[in-house]
Amino acid sequence: MQDYVKPVFFLLVTVLVAGAIGGVMAANRGRMVAAWSILCTLLPPLLLLIYFLRPLCEVEGKFRRCSHCGELIKWHETVCTYCRSAQPETMGSNT
Numbered sequence: 001m002q003d004y005v006k007p008v009f010f011l012l013v014t015v016l017v018a019g020a021i022g023g024v025m026a027a028n029r030g031r032m033v034a035a036w037s038i039l040c041t042l043l044p045p046l047l048l049l050i051y052f053l054r055p056l057c058e059v060e061g062k063f064r065r066c067s068h069c070g071e072l073i074k075w076h077e078t079v080c081t082y083c084r085s086a087q088p089e090t091m092g093s094n095t
C-alpha cells in the first residue's frame, strides 16, 4: 500500500471546501464574498458564525425587506416573522 493520501491533503481540501461554502453563504446574505471565503478558509469555524448572521441587505430570491417594519425576511415568506404583517407576493425577478 502506498501512502499517497496525506493528512495535509485532507486538511487542504477541508479548508478549500469551507472557503467555498463561506463564499456562497456570504453571497446569499448580501455580504462580501471574497472576504468571507478567505476568512472561512483560514478559520473554518467562522462558517457557523456566518450561518447565524442576518443578511445586510435585500438579496434577490433570498431575502427581502418587510414592507411594514423593514426587517429582512426570507424571500418567499408571506407573513413577516417579526411583525406578523402580510407580505405582497413575490413576483418574477423583473416586473
Ligand SMILES: [Zn+2]
Binding pocket: 066, 067, 068, 069, 070, 071, 080, 081, 082, 083, 084, 085
Ligand atoms: Zn415586519
